Amino acid sequence: MSSSPYIPWTLKYKPKSLTEVIGNEEAKKKILDWINSWRKGIPEKKALFIYGPPGVGKTVTVEALANDLNMELVMSDASTYRTEEAVKRFAGRASQFGSLFGRSKIIVFDEVDGVTGSADAGGLAAIVNVIENTRVPVILIANDAYDPRFALLRNLCIMVEFKRLSVTEVARHLTRICAKEGIVADDKALKFIAERSSGDVRSAILDLQALAQGKDKLTYEDVSWLAARDRKEEIFNVLRMILYAKSATTAKNAVNMADVDLDMLFEWIYENIPYHIKNPTELAAAMDALAKADIYRGILKETGDWSFLRYIIDLMTAGVAFSWSKKASGWIPFRFPERIKIASSTKEERELLEEIGRRIGKKCHMSSSRAIVEVLPYLRIILQNNPKVGKRIAKWLNLSEEMISYISGTSG
Amino acid sequence: MWTEKYRPRTLDEIVDQEEIVARLKSFVKAKNVPHCIFAGPPGTGKTTAALCLAHDLYGENYREYIMELNASDERGINVIRETVKTFARTKPIGEVTFKLLILDEADNMTDDAQQALRRTMERYSETARFILIANYSGKIIEPIQSRCAPFRFTYLPAEAVAKRIRYICERENVEITDDGVEAILDLSGGDLRKTLNILQTAASVGKTVTADLVYAVVGKANPADVREMMLTALNGDFISARSKLRELTRKYGLAGTDIIRQIHNEVFRLNIPDIWKVKLADIIGEVDYRLVRGATEEVQLSALLAKLVEAGYEMKRSAK
Numbered sequence: 001m002s003s004s005p006y007i008p009w010t011l012k013y014k015p016k017s018l019t020e021v022i023g024n025e026e027a028k029k030k031i032l033d034w035i036n037s038w039r040k041g042i043p044e045k046k047a048l049f050i051y052g053p054p055g056v057g058k059t060v061t062v063e064a065l066a067n068d069l070n071m072e073l074v075m076s077d078a079s080t081y082r083t084e085e086a087v088k089r090f091a092g093r094a095s096q097f098g099s100l101f102g103r104s105k106i107i108v109f110d111e112v113d114g115v116t117g118s119a120d121a122g123g124l125a126a127i128v129n130v131i132e133n134t135r136v137p138v139i140l141i142a143n144d145a146y147d148p149r150f151a152l153l154r155n156l157c158i159m160v161e162f163k164r165l166s167v168t169e170v171a172r173h174l175t176r177i178c179a180k181e182g183i184v185a186d187d188k189a190l191k192f193i194a195e196r197s198s199g200d201v202r203s204a205i206l207d208l209q210a211l212a213q214g215k216d217k218l219t220y221e222d223v224s225w226l227a228a229r230d231r232k233e234e235i236f237n238v239l240r241m242i243l244y245a246k247s248a249t250t251a252k253n254a255v256n257m258a259d260v261d262l263d264m265l266f267e268w269i270y271e272n273i274p275y276h277i278k279n280p281t282e283l284a285a286a287m288d289a290l291a292k293a294d295i296y297r298g299i300l301k302e303t304g305d306w307s308f309l310r311y312i313i314d315l316m317t318a319g320v321a322f323s324w325s326k327k328a329s330g331w332i333p334f335r336f337p338e339r340i341k342i343a344s345s346t347k348e349e350r351e352l353l354e355e356i357g358r359r360i361g362k363k364c365h366m367s368s369s370r371a372i373v374e375v376l377p378y379l380r381i382i383l384q385n386n387p388k389v390g391k392r393i394a395k396w397l398n399l400s401e402e403m404i405s406y407i408s409g410t411s412g
Numbered sequence: 413m414w415t416e417k418y419r420p421r422t423l424d425e426i427v428d429q430e431e432i433v434a435r436l437k438s439f440v441k442a443k444n445v446p447h448c449i450f451a452g453p454p455g456t457g458k459t460t461a462a463l464c465l466a467h468d469l470y471g472e473n474y475r476e477y478i479m480e481l482n483a484s485d486e487r488g489i490n491v492i493r494e495t496v497k498t499f500a501r502t503k504p505i506g507e508v509t510f511k512l513l514i515l516d517e518a519d520n521m522t523d524d525a526q527q528a529l530r531r532t533m534e535r536y537s538e539t540a541r542f543i544l545i546a547n548y549s550g551k552i553i554e555p556i557q558s559r560c561a562p563f564r565f566t567y568l569p570a571e572a573v574a575k576r577i578r579y580i581c582e583r584e585n586v587e588i589t590d591d592g593v594e595a596i597l598d599l600s601g602g603d604l605r606k607t608l609n610i611l612q613t614a615a616s617v618g619k620t621v622t623a624d625l626v627y628a629v630v631g632k633a634n635p636a637d638v639r640e641m642m643l644t645a646l647n648g649d650f651i652s653a654r655s656k657l658r659e660l661t662r663k664y665g666l667a668g669t670d671i672i673r674q675i676h677n678e679v680f681r682l683n684i685p686d687i688w689k690v691k692l693a694d695i696i697g698e699v700d701y702r703l704v705r706g707a708t709e710e711v712q713l714s715a716l717l718a719k720l721v722e723a724g725y726e727m728k729r730s731a732k
Contacts, residue, residue: 288715370484382616
């Protein structure tokens with residue numbers, strides 16, 4: 001892998017101004033009107049509750065807005081504890097004296113869904129308290145605003161809904177990114193990624209990055225195999241949980257976290273571990289754990305005895321996780337399993353190749369596999385360099401026109 | 413293809429392998445052939461000898477009396493049970509009272525299939541004789557070996573191959589330099605099929621077959637090789653080594669067992685401490701065993717590559 005730093009494109013192409021945020025025009029206008037109303041004094045509703053599905057630009061909109069208006073964001077998200085005590089400490093002072101010192105502030109509670117009962121006891125009540133007493137704008141962000149726990153909060157807020165983006169909007173955005181990255185992309189390919197994202201532009205951008213980074217061309221064939229694949233984000237989370245698990249149980253449980261096909265998950269782990277595990281001894285141990293899981297997988301398939309499943313899971317999750325010291329070296333993107341790409345994109349190719357082998361083998365008294373290895377490479381060179389002679393030989397071997405053009409077309 | 417065009421039709425046309433030819437001719441004379449095993453490296457004339465024997469025995473229409481099966485393509489036990497039985501059961505019309513069944517690449521047959529074959533050979537020996545062709549006779553089960561007359565084919569001597577090359581060049585109006593001949597001999601190592609494939613390809617690409625042209629052609633035919641993949645791994649680059657592995661299996665259709673065999677051959681040629689050769693042989697054996705048990709080729713071979721990366725790393729450390 002090259003040493004160039006991997007920056008997620010969601011970060012690299014994050015909108016800096018509200019005008020760069022795609023879609024949801026109505027919601028953006030509502031937010032802008034509300035924030036402007038603060039110029040005339042504290043309005044009746046001092047808080048905004050932005051809600052909508054993941055990846056449609058809720059947080060990004062707030063950040064772009066603050067940037068446009070040169071306001072300071074005081075942000076809290078699910079990664080921090082939000083107990084009553086914590087909320088007071090975080091927002092108490094800022095909500096009282098915000099505008100007196102330096103830039104004016106906006107207090108943002110992101111991922112409010114993540115304020116959970118037990119761990120963040122009293123957190124929601126504390127947020128209500130902040131809103132009631134605030135002298136600066138407060139914004140709440142959540143996926144689902146209609147959770148009964150938010151009843152009190154909803155009464156205090158202007159509700160702003162963010163909707164899923166349309167396929168056209170997402171695709172147009174992907175086109176812009178490709179242009180900036182110098183990638184010539186098929187419209188059909190981008191539309192396909194956009195459709196798959198079901199309005200989640202963040203996942204669409206991450207998909208695009210995983211598929212197109214480092215290439216100068218992106219064709220429909222490059223992406224079509226994604227069809228009917230599990231939602232990537234789910235797999236990414238599961239992968240991360242397994243590779244970086246702190247306990248064997250966590251690693252094993254990750255399998256149940258999402259509805260991910262086990263064979264598929266195996267392929268993802270197999271593809272990605274060499275990019276994460278750099279120490280040769282650790283890599284060999286991790287690959288060995290996977291190889292052993294693979295043996296049990298073979299036994300399960302052969303015998304149909306599902307009791308072997310437990311060893312497969314043990315080895316491919318905990319076995320891999322505890323082969324290495326988990327020293328993450330920066331942000332490493334997950335890659336699509338090459339083997340699946342190969343298998344699905346070249347099944348027909350494989351069959352064609354086998355048939356070519358059989359026909360050559362028949363004439364030359366050898367098996368199809370040996371014909372492919374021992375005769376085909378020479379035939380290819382002849383066809384490419386001396387088509388006249390090559391075609392004569394190919395005809396004698398009973399190869400069809402399709403086969404001939406396949407052989408001539410594939411590079412040695 | 414020149415390999416077919418210049419394949420001898422009769423036992424008389426076979427150059428070299430004199431002893432074998434003499435014995436086969438005596439079979440023709442007696443109009444009787446025992447079950448045979450033709451063993452030896454690739455491109456030494458095993459299949460040719462079997463076909464020539466059939467020709468001399470049955471005459472121009474020999475195809476009606478023989479069946480050619482390739483065990484690699486049809487190695488299942490059912491093929492032996494059905495196809496072979498149906499063929500072997502009936503008596504041919506004519507002077508010769510048996511048919512000839514040529515089973516190529518017989519060392520790729522499963523043990524079960526070989527057991528089934530053994531019965532069939534016994535039961536129908538009145539009406540059918542078998543010629544088993546293999547690179548290694550050791551892979552044929554003992555009970556079959558003991559029922560067959562063994563023939564050991566060896567690589568043709570360089571002079572014989574060189575003579576063949578010049579003969580064909582003359583017939584095909586191809587100019588070839590002396591170093592061109594040398595280069596082909598060097599690369600084909602006595603394998604006549606490989607010799608002719610290289611020669612024909614070089615002749616169709618360039619006007620004169622020179623050493624440079626020969627090396628260029630062969631280099632293009634085998635861009636990805638097992639040795640290179642292993643060296644890449646030993647140098648610590650697992651990801652590139654895995655890509656090479658994928659290229660070998662995907663583009664060149666190499667089977668896992670073929671790759672394992674080549675890896676094993678290469679290990680003992682590598683410039684590494686002997687103790688590591690033994691350690692690696694042990695690991696390779698384990699992987700081979702797993703493949704036989706039905707594990708996934710690429711995953712197991714990748715695990716082997718990871719071991720090579722580790723070995724390279726350990727060697728560098730202990731060298732310091």
